[in-house]
Each structure stands twice: as C-alpha cells, then as structure tokens.
Amino acid sequence: MNKTWIVARREYLYNLKRPAFLFAVFGVPLFTFVMWVVIFAVTASNEESLDSFTQVGYVDSAGVLQNGVLPETAPDITPPELVAFESEESARAALDNQEIGVYFLIPADYISSGQVSTYSYSGIPRALRSYIQSLLLVNISRQTPGDIPLERIENPVNMSIHVADSGRDLTEANIPALILMPLVFAMIFMMASGVTSGFLMSGVVEEKTNRIMEILVTSVTPMQMLLGKVIGLGLLGLTQILVWGAAIVVLLNVGQTLPLLQGIAVPVDLMIVFVVYFILSYFLLSGLMAGIGAVVGSEQESRQWSSVISLLWVLPFFFITSFLSDPNGTLPIVLTLIPFTAPTTALLRLGFTTVPLWQIALSLAILLLTTIFTVWASARVFHWALLRYGKRVGIRELLRVIRKSPEAEISLAQSAQEGAR
Amino acid sequence: MQPETAIRVERISKTYGDFRAVNDLSFEVYRGEIFAMLGPNGSGKTTTMRMILDILKPDTGRIEVLGGILTDATKDKIGYLPEERGLYRNVRVLEMMEYLGTLKGLSSNEAHKRSLALLEQLDLADHAKKKVSELSKGMQQKIQFAVTVLHDPELIIIDEPFSGLDPVNTLALKDLVMAFRAKGGTVVMSTHQMWQVEEMADRLLMIHKGEQQLYGPVEDIRKRYALHAIVVEGQGDWAALPGVERIETVENGRKGTLLYLESQTTTDDILAAIATTRNMSIERFELAVPSLNDIFIRVVEEHGQ
Known part of the structure; x- marks a missing residue:
C-alpha cells in the first residue's frame, strides 16, 4: 500500500474515534433533532387540547353570530359545540358548574372595537383562539358587501419579489429556503473544515512535541505525510458532511408540517458549488494549518492560530445585512475574490442573487492557485520545521524557506544573521 | 577477507551557519558488527546519524547505506531509535506498533503478528491494549526498541539507547541489541557509557567537534593507547628493578602496582629481571591497558574541551 494512503487511513480511523469528532458529528444533529421534536410536541399538544373544550359558551351582544355559520376545520379536528347564553351571569354559572369549559363575550360595540373576551379556569389554547377567530371571520364576512372571498380578507397581501437580475423568484414560500440554505451550507462548511483542520494541526504539533516525528520522517517523506494527513482528514470532513446532510434530509421530511420549513428544497446548483468550494478551500485551510502546526x-x-484563521472564513457573516440589501455591491464582490472569504461569500450571495459567471470562475481560479501554492509552500515549511524545537520562527525566515530549498535554508538563515552582525 | 560494508561515509561536512557540526568525516560500518559512536555532547554524533538517515543532507560528501544512496526502499530496511524518544502517548501500544510497522512497509497482517510476537518476547503482551502513557519508563523504552526492530531491519541506528534506564532495564535492552546482532543485524549505536562500548562494540568511532579522533576496532584502540607500563601483583621491591622509572599503586578496581618503564626498557626485560631477582614473586603480570573512559578523557583534554 502506498504510504500516503497508510497515513491517510490512520488519520481517518484515529480521529473518527475521537470524542470531539463524535460529538460534532452526531451530537449537533441529535441536539437539533431533539429540539425539533420538542417544538413539534409543544405545537401538537396545543392542537390536541381543543378536545378538552367540547362545550364552548358565548354571549353575543353584538348579534354577529345570529346566522349561525360555522367555519371549516381540518378533518382531524372536532369542532367544539357552541352554546349560546343570554347573559354573562348565566354563562359564568355554567362555567362554575363545569357545564362548559370556556365562554367568550362579544360586546355590543364589537364591530367598531373588535374586542372579544374569553373566560376559563385553564387558559385558552391557540387552536381555540384561532377557532373563535375563524368563527367571527366567517360570520362578519357575510355582512360585508360584494363577493370578496373570505381568503382575501384573511390574507390581503401575498407578496412576490422579483429581483431583476436574478434567476430565482422570491415568493413567500421559498424565501426561507433561499436564505436558510446558504446559511446552513456556510455553517456546515465552517464546522466541518474547522474541526478537521484543527485535528490536523494538533496532530502535527503532537507528533512534533512527542518527537515521534523523527521516526516518521525516516519512514515516509514529508510530502507523503502531509498529503496523507490532508486526504485522511478531508475524508473525515466529508463523512461529517454526509452525516449532517442525511440529518438535514430527515429533519426536512419530519418538519414539512412546520410552516417555516414548507417548500424548502435543496437547490442542486448550490450543492455543486458548495462541494467544489468545500474541497478547494479545505485543502487551503489544512495546508495552512499543517504548516503552522509544524512551526x-x-x-x-x-489553537490561537487556528481560531485566527477560522475567523477569516467567518468574516462574511458579519456583512450579511449588506449582502441582503446589495448582493452585487463592491464589498460582496471583493470578498468573493479573496480566497479565504470566497466560499462563504459565494454561498451566501448565490442564495440571494445570480452571481455573474466570471466572478465565480475568477474566484475559483484564485482559490485554486492559492491552494496549490499554500500546500506546496506548506510542504516545504513542514519539511524544514519538523526537527526544529523550541526556537521561534520569524516570518522573514519562513519566506526564505519557501523561496529556497528547505535544506539550504538552515545555513542561509544563519549566514544572513552573520551578515547582519 | 574484507568485510561487507553496511554504511560508507565519505568526507561529509555539515555546517549550521558558523557552527561546523561535522567536518570532513569518513568511516565505514561493516555488516553484522556493533559500531559505537562516541563523543562528548554536541560533538556531532546525532547530526551524523541524521545524515545517514537522510533526515539532514550533508553540505558536502557522500553517504551510502546498504549498498547505495538511501532510497525509500532502503529506508524500510533501517530501524531508528532517536535520542529523544518518540511514541504516541494516547494510542494503544498494539495499534501504534501496527501503524509504525505498516509505515515501514509491512502489511497490516504482518505488522499485527510481529507486534504481538515482539510484545510477547518482551514480556509486555499484557500491556498491548494499554495506552503508552500508562506504561512505566522502562516499558516505554522497550516498546521504543520494539518499534525500531519491528519491521525486521538489516540495520538499526540507536542514539543513546541506554540513557535514563535503570540497571535492570539496561541489561534487558543490551540483551535485545546483542540478540539483534546475533541474527546478523548491523548496529550503529551512540553512547556515553564507555563500559557498554567495551562490552558490546566491535569497532568504534570517536568524534570531537565534528572531527574524527579515534576510529577502529575497540581492542586496537585500547592497545594503541597502552601506557608504557605494566600492572603487577606480588611481593618485592618493584621500584628497585632496573628500567622502572616510577611506580604507582592502582587504587581503582583490582589491586596492583603500576610500573612505568624507561623508554628503552621492554616488558621482556622486566619479566627477566623479576625472574632473576631474589625475594620477588609475581601473581599477575600484564600490560597496562587504559579503559576507554581514560582514552576518551585523554583525547578530549588533548584537543582542548
């Protein structure tokens, strides 16, 4: 077996078993899932609790319910029986005798004030409130002139927003999808690449401080080792994304009944861009982390370094409002072209607008070149720094290492110091 | 018959800035021998070992290992025990050994079997599932050596293998090294402990400030540094013998008297003189051969520490 693959396999299997990884992979979706279930349960219990109010009393001083029209209800909901009372006193007496669970008063000035009061011993569930609302709506709409459909009165505006240069039309149903999905992608990307490149860096630091590096470099070349680590941990990151992806699909299916999530679909073009950006930018990040880990x-x-670097990837989130108001402004374009901020920026922008193809192409090209350079430079620094202990390394020294061969460098740095003396 | 060469080092030099770590060093290591590298701290031993292993490249000179320039394939035939020990601390012993074994070209299956066999041999089989950090220092050192020979190398390079070990573990490790050699392996070892060299090594290289000071079979070197003196035990007035310049009582080790001879006097002259002198008897008569430790100190002093 090729030694690069041996290293890759080991890094993958070893880190797969780490508690930190297992928590990130399974804990986060599990936590989200539990939250989902809790929200679901709370909502569901509100719906069900309509059953506990089989008899609902009312006192109609405004005479709006005299036609006796009942609203339509969902088939699985049993509408309560409505009991009319002449006065508040008689309704109150029925409530006290537990003949009814709740009663509501429609005062004489209801048409002008809209005021309705409910009385019960246990509070009013949301489902009952909306039932009373619909009840009044169907009855007063009978009294309005013309044949304006009930639906229009209930929901007078259903706005659809057309962005002139965008291929996507934002309707109310898919706005959450377009804003949520890039956000979710960007978060997943950051977490997955953050976790794995963090592993990469701490692994290198561990091998260096444990001195096991000396044994490793007599078995594999620094390039094999670097590539093996990057590939192994990259696969680990993909595993994480797969698990999360599966979790998202499950959650979306479970959550279809929640209004917020209705109509969310995963846009395919966004997925492809996501994968390409993820791979390139993961290599860039891990190349950087490996180089820094060696130094x-x-x-x-x-750890300090890795948080500073992660910040670069998070940076676009700070400008999210400016992205929303002007996704094709100067700042978003600039951030799309800077390799570190490109993945997150591009994902966010792609959600709101159509990013010109040249920008995506240029951004990917710059990212690709930066990545190649970083991995290459990192391998040089990696080789050179592996057996250096306890000395602080200056940035100028590093630049020299990258320019010259790692071996020549050790003497070069020294003679440069001599020259300075 | 010329022995087969395992390592050939030709005029290598290595400079770190203005510090000359190794200067024009040449030597050979023969197959199947234990070759000792001696020298004070900072004399260039570890740098030389690292150059042999291709961790560092010499500025000038040429190194051949196991019949040619070091390649990835040759690297798999070498085991290295670095001076600063290196093991994964939070990994189980067996798992770590298997990984390092496969990195040296073993299949997963071979690495598994050989690791188990070695642990068995080292009386560490019960610790295979433990983490390295849970083991005592002596055990860790044994594991480190096991990692060095795990892939059945032809050559092992061990840097200060005995440093920091108690006498029991020193003995155990020494047996392991001798057993490796007995199976035909070649050993390059650096050490500060002279008696280890005297007991174990066939030939030695002593370097000081990156330059060769002494090089050759251990016995030859000891004889070369023989004093013009004899150690005797017995009765008689040693100082009165003709040709004896002065005498000294040997304090360390076995008791005796050290006779320094005048430059023209031979040992045979003294032996004859003792035989023909009345009231003299000898129980021991031998050339005064200094210990390597004495030679080591002399060489370092001569070249100005």
Missing part, C-alpha cells in the same frame, strides 16, 4: 511550538499556540 509553532505548543498545542496552545496552535
């Missing part, structure tokens, strides 16, 4: 002296220092 820094301690686990602690490496």
Whole structure:
C-alpha cells in the first residue's frame, strides 16, 4: 500500500474515534433533532387540547353570530359545540358548574372595537383562539358587501419579489429556503473544515512535541505525510458532511408540517458549488494549518492560530445585512475574490442573487492557485520545521524557506544573521 | 577477507551557519558488527546519524547505506531509535506498533503478528491494549526498541539507547541489541557509557567537534593507547628493578602496582629481571591497558574541551 494512503487511513480511523469528532458529528444533529421534536410536541399538544373544550359558551351582544355559520376545520379536528347564553351571569354559572369549559363575550360595540373576551379556569389554547377567530371571520364576512372571498380578507397581501437580475423568484414560500440554505451550507462548511483542520494541526504539533516525528520522517517523506494527513482528514470532513446532510434530509421530511420549513428544497446548483468550494478551500485551510502546526511550538499556540484563521472564513457573516440589501455591491464582490472569504461569500450571495459567471470562475481560479501554492509552500515549511524545537520562527525566515530549498535554508538563515552582525 | 560494508561515509561536512557540526568525516560500518559512536555532547554524533538517515543532507560528501544512496526502499530496511524518544502517548501500544510497522512497509497482517510476537518476547503482551502513557519508563523504552526492530531491519541506528534506564532495564535492552546482532543485524549505536562500548562494540568511532579522533576496532584502540607500563601483583621491591622509572599503586578496581618503564626498557626485560631477582614473586603480570573512559578523557583534554 502506498504510504500516503497508510497515513491517510490512520488519520481517518484515529480521529473518527475521537470524542470531539463524535460529538460534532452526531451530537449537533441529535441536539437539533431533539429540539425539533420538542417544538413539534409543544405545537401538537396545543392542537390536541381543543378536545378538552367540547362545550364552548358565548354571549353575543353584538348579534354577529345570529346566522349561525360555522367555519371549516381540518378533518382531524372536532369542532367544539357552541352554546349560546343570554347573559354573562348565566354563562359564568355554567362555567362554575363545569357545564362548559370556556365562554367568550362579544360586546355590543364589537364591530367598531373588535374586542372579544374569553373566560376559563385553564387558559385558552391557540387552536381555540384561532377557532373563535375563524368563527367571527366567517360570520362578519357575510355582512360585508360584494363577493370578496373570505381568503382575501384573511390574507390581503401575498407578496412576490422579483429581483431583476436574478434567476430565482422570491415568493413567500421559498424565501426561507433561499436564505436558510446558504446559511446552513456556510455553517456546515465552517464546522466541518474547522474541526478537521484543527485535528490536523494538533496532530502535527503532537507528533512534533512527542518527537515521534523523527521516526516518521525516516519512514515516509514529508510530502507523503502531509498529503496523507490532508486526504485522511478531508475524508473525515466529508463523512461529517454526509452525516449532517442525511440529518438535514430527515429533519426536512419530519418538519414539512412546520410552516417555516414548507417548500424548502435543496437547490442542486448550490450543492455543486458548495462541494467544489468545500474541497478547494479545505485543502487551503489544512495546508495552512499543517504548516503552522509544524512551526509553532505548543498545542496552545496552535489553537490561537487556528481560531485566527477560522475567523477569516467567518468574516462574511458579519456583512450579511449588506449582502441582503446589495448582493452585487463592491464589498460582496471583493470578498468573493479573496480566497479565504470566497466560499462563504459565494454561498451566501448565490442564495440571494445570480452571481455573474466570471466572478465565480475568477474566484475559483484564485482559490485554486492559492491552494496549490499554500500546500506546496506548506510542504516545504513542514519539511524544514519538523526537527526544529523550541526556537521561534520569524516570518522573514519562513519566506526564505519557501523561496529556497528547505535544506539550504538552515545555513542561509544563519549566514544572513552573520551578515547582519 | 574484507568485510561487507553496511554504511560508507565519505568526507561529509555539515555546517549550521558558523557552527561546523561535522567536518570532513569518513568511516565505514561493516555488516553484522556493533559500531559505537562516541563523543562528548554536541560533538556531532546525532547530526551524523541524521545524515545517514537522510533526515539532514550533508553540505558536502557522500553517504551510502546498504549498498547505495538511501532510497525509500532502503529506508524500510533501517530501524531508528532517536535520542529523544518518540511514541504516541494516547494510542494503544498494539495499534501504534501496527501503524509504525505498516509505515515501514509491512502489511497490516504482518505488522499485527510481529507486534504481538515482539510484545510477547518482551514480556509486555499484557500491556498491548494499554495506552503508552500508562506504561512505566522502562516499558516505554522497550516498546521504543520494539518499534525500531519491528519491521525486521538489516540495520538499526540507536542514539543513546541506554540513557535514563535503570540497571535492570539496561541489561534487558543490551540483551535485545546483542540478540539483534546475533541474527546478523548491523548496529550503529551512540553512547556515553564507555563500559557498554567495551562490552558490546566491535569497532568504534570517536568524534570531537565534528572531527574524527579515534576510529577502529575497540581492542586496537585500547592497545594503541597502552601506557608504557605494566600492572603487577606480588611481593618485592618493584621500584628497585632496573628500567622502572616510577611506580604507582592502582587504587581503582583490582589491586596492583603500576610500573612505568624507561623508554628503552621492554616488558621482556622486566619479566627477566623479576625472574632473576631474589625475594620477588609475581601473581599477575600484564600490560597496562587504559579503559576507554581514560582514552576518551585523554583525547578530549588533548584537543582542548
């Protein structure tokens, strides 16, 4: 077996079993799922509780219910029996005798004030409130002139927004999808690549501080080792994304009945762009992390660095409002072209607007070149720094290492110091 | 018959800035021997080992290992025990050994079997599922050596293998090294402990400030540094013998008297003189051969520490 694959396999299997990874992979979706179920249960219990009010009393001083029209209800809901009372006192007495669970008063000035009061011992479930609302709506709409459908009175505006240069039409139903999906993608991307490249860096630091590096470099070349690590952990990141992806599909199916999630579909074009950006930008991130891991002296220092670098990827989120108001403005375009912010920016923008093809192409090209350069430079630094312990490395020294061969560098750095003396 | 060469080092030099770590060093290591590298701290031993292993490249000079320039294939035939020990601390012993074995070209299956066999041999089979950090230092050192020979290398390069070990573990490790050699393996070892070299090594290289000081079979070197003196035990007035310049009582080790001879006097002259002198008897008569430790100190002092 090729040694790169041996390293890749080991990194994958070893880190797969880490508690931190297992928590990220299963804990996060599980937590979301539990939240979902709780929200669901709460909503459902509200619906069901209509059954506990089989008899609903009312006092109609305004005379709006005298036609006795009943609203349509969903087939699985049993509408309560309505009991009319002449006065509030008699309704109150029925409530106290538990003949009815609740009663409501429609005062004489209802048409002008809209005021309705309900009385019960246990509070009013949402389902009953909306039932009373529909009841009044169907009855007063009978008294309006003309044949305006009930639906229009209930929901007078159903706005659809057309962005002139966008291929997507935003209707109320799919606005959440278009805003949510890029956000979800960007978050998944950041978490997956953050977790795995963090593993990469801490692994390198561990091998260096444990001195096992000396044994490793007599078995594999630095390039094999770097590539093996990057590939193994990249596969780990993809595993994480797959698990989350599956979790999202399940959640969306479960959640179809929730109004917010209705109509959310995963746009295919967004998926493809996501995968391409993910792969390139993961290599960029892990190349950087490996190089830094080889140079820094301690686990602690490496963590500081990794949070600084992750910040670059998160940066576009701070500008999300400006993206929403002007997705094709200067700032979004600039951030699309900078390799570190490109993946998140592009995903966010693609949700709201059509990004010109040249921008995507240019952004990907810049990202690709930066990635190749970073991995290459990282391998050089990696080779050179593996056996250096306890010395702080200056940025100028690093630049020299990248320019010259790693071996020549050790003497070069020294003679440069001599020259300076 | 010329022995087969395992390592040939030709005039290598390595400079770190203005610090010359290794200077024009040449030597050979023969197959099947234990070759000791000696020298004070910072004399260039580890740098030389790293150059042999291709971790570092020499500025000038040429190194051949196992019949040619070091390739990836040759690397799999070498085991290296670095001075600063290196093991994964939070990984189970067996798992770690298997990984390092496959990196040296073993199949997963071979790596598994050989790791188990070695652990058995080292009396560590019960610890196979433990994490390295749970083991004692002596056990870790044994595991480290097991990792070095796991892939059945032809050559092992072990840097200060005995440092920090208690006498029991030192003995155990020494047996392992001797057993490796007995099976035909070649050993390059650096150490500070002179008696280890005297006991174990066939030939040695002593370097100081990156340059060769002594090089050759251990016995030859000891003889070369023989004093013009004799150690005797017995009765008689040693100082009165003709040709004896001065005498000294040997304090360390076995008791005796050290006779320094005048430059023209041979040992045979003294032996004859003792035989013909009345009231003298000898129980021991031998050339005064210094210990490697004495030689080591002398060489370092001569070249100015």
